[in-house]
Amino acid sequence: MSSISFPSEQPVPSNHEQSFYSSPFEGNASFQMNPLSSHPPRTHRVSAVSSSSAVHVYDTQSIYGHEEKTVTVENEKEETDEVDVEEEQVSKPALVHISREEVWRELFLTSNGRDKGFKLIQYSIRLYLLFHTSISSSRLLRQPTRTLWEAELVKRLRSTYSGLSFTRKLLLLFNWLGPLTEIKAQQSVPYSTEVSAEKSRKIPRPFLHTLLYAPPPVLLELVNALADDAATLSLLGLFGKKFGDRADRFSDWCWFISTLVGLVENGVERQMIGNLQHDVETRLYSESMTGATSKSRPKSTKTDEKELTRLRKQDYWLQISRAKLVMDLIFVSYELFRIQRFKEPVKTFTGLIAAILSSYKLYHGQYNVLLKKSL
Numbered sequence: 001m002s003s004i005s006f007p008s009e010q011p012v013p014s015n016h017e018q019s020f021y022s023s024p025f026e027g028n029a030s031f032q033m034n035p036l037s038s039h040p041p042r043t044h045r046v047s048a049v050s051s052s053s054a055v056h057v058y059d060t061q062s063i064y065g066h067e068e069k070t071v072t073v074e075n076e077k078e079e080t081d082e083v084d085v086e087e088e089q090v091s092k093p094a095l096v097h098i099s100r101e102e103v104w105r106e107l108f109l110t111s112n113g114r115d116k117g118f119k120l121i122q123y124s125i126r127l128y129l130l131f132h133t134s135i136s137s138s139r140l141l142r143q144p145t146r147t148l149w150e151a152e153l154v155k156r157l158r159s160t161y162s163g164l165s166f167t168r169k170l171l172l173l174f175n176w177l178g179p180l181t182e183i184k185a186q187q188s189v190p191y192s193t194e195v196s197a198e199k200s201r202k203i204p205r206p207f208l209h210t211l212l213y214a215p216p217p218v219l220l221e222l223v224n225a226l227a228d229d230a231a232t233l234s235l236l237g238l239f240g241k242k243f244g245d246r247a248d249r250f251s252d253w254c255w256f257i258s259t260l261v262g263l264v265e266n267g268v269e270r271q272m273i274g275n276l277q278h279d280v281e282t283r284l285y286s287e288s289m290t291g292a293t294s295k296s297r298p299k300s301t302k303t304d305e306k307e308l309t310r311l312r313k314q315d316y317w318l319q320i321s322r323a324k325l326v327m328d329l330i331f332v333s334y335e336l337f338r339i340q341r342f343k344e345p346v347k348t349f350t351g352l353i354a355a356i357l358s359s360y361k362l363y364h365g366q367y368n369v370l371l372k373k374s375l
Contacts, residue, residue, distance in 0.1 A: 096374045103367050104117075106370060114171055117359070118168050118171070122161055123351045123352035126351070132154060169231075173229055175229075176222050176225035178225075179225065186210055186213075186214065217262075217265075227247050231251055256329070262321075263322065263329070266321055277312070280308045281308065284308065324358055327357070328350075331347055331351055334347055335347070
């Protein structure tokens with residue numbers, strides 16, 4: 001007769017029973033048939049539920065570990081893709097080839113570009129004439145006799161220098177239209193702070209009122225351009241020579257004051273950028289002390305690095321502008337206060353350096369314009 005035995009109900013089994021019954025401490029043994037019964041013994045089979053659950057638990061642990069790695073890899077891949085896109089945006093302009101001829105061609109289409117090109121040629125000629133005069137007047141280096149072609153060359157170069165100076169003045173005619181447009185843009189203002197729901201009512205203010213309330217640098221630029229045009233028209237014969245000399249001197253005073261104002265604005269901007277740069281560098285230093293690697297850096301660190309690069313470039317161009325303003329200040333001071341000591345070499349070198357710096361800034365700006373068009 002078959003009997004059913006449960007591990008929890010068994011007493012201490014004997015040696016004979018241990019051969020037929022499973023150990024009470026086996027967790028997977030539920031019951032066993034008596035082999036002496038008339039029924040054939042059943043082979044031990046693990047239930048489908050227990051086997052599936054065991055496999056499920058094993059696979060679940062492996063899957064969770066694999067999913068954690070997958071998520072990490074996917075996050076790293078997303079960050080890598082973002083960096084790759086940013087690096088492509090940075091390195092993409094390097095793939096675009098823009099020749100120097102294209103930049104100069106676009107520059108010479110404008111009056112400002114022609115003015116800078118002629119200024120470079122003009123002061124290069126003046127520098128050559130300065131060295132030629134110094135050598136010819138030296139007792140050690142001067143030749144006993146001057147050849148005819150040398151005298152003719154010096155004469156032609158002096159004429160070319162004078163002609164380029166007059167041509168540049170003609171190119172700068174009607175430069176007062178720029179500041180006048182800025183002043184006219186401020187002439188129409190809202191009637192009051194209470195703007196209607198449909199649209200704001202605007203009334204034009206008198207031009208004299210707008211002119212008086214214009215920013216001082218813009219107003220100074222307008223007066224300077226008008227004085228330059230009056231002096232140029234005097235050279236053309238439209239006005240008298242005495243009026244032209246007064247207009248030229250008044251223009252020099254406007255140039256002197258506007259240069260001082262530009263230096264003050266440049267110093268204020270550099271101070272603001274220096275403070276911002278210091279704040280960004282402080283944040284980057286604090287984040288670097290946390291021990292973050294290149295892959296675990298937060299996005300704010302990459303943003304700060306880009307901001308620091310932008311601020312450094314901006315500070316670099318402000319330094320270029322300051323150097324150009326200093327050269328202009330020295331040049332106009334010699335012209336305005338009629339300083340005679342070292343007049344020719346100082347005006348030659350400051351004029352040439354100012355021409356190089358201004359041309360460099362204009363060239364870089366035109367290069368960026370062409371670069372944006374090509375992207």
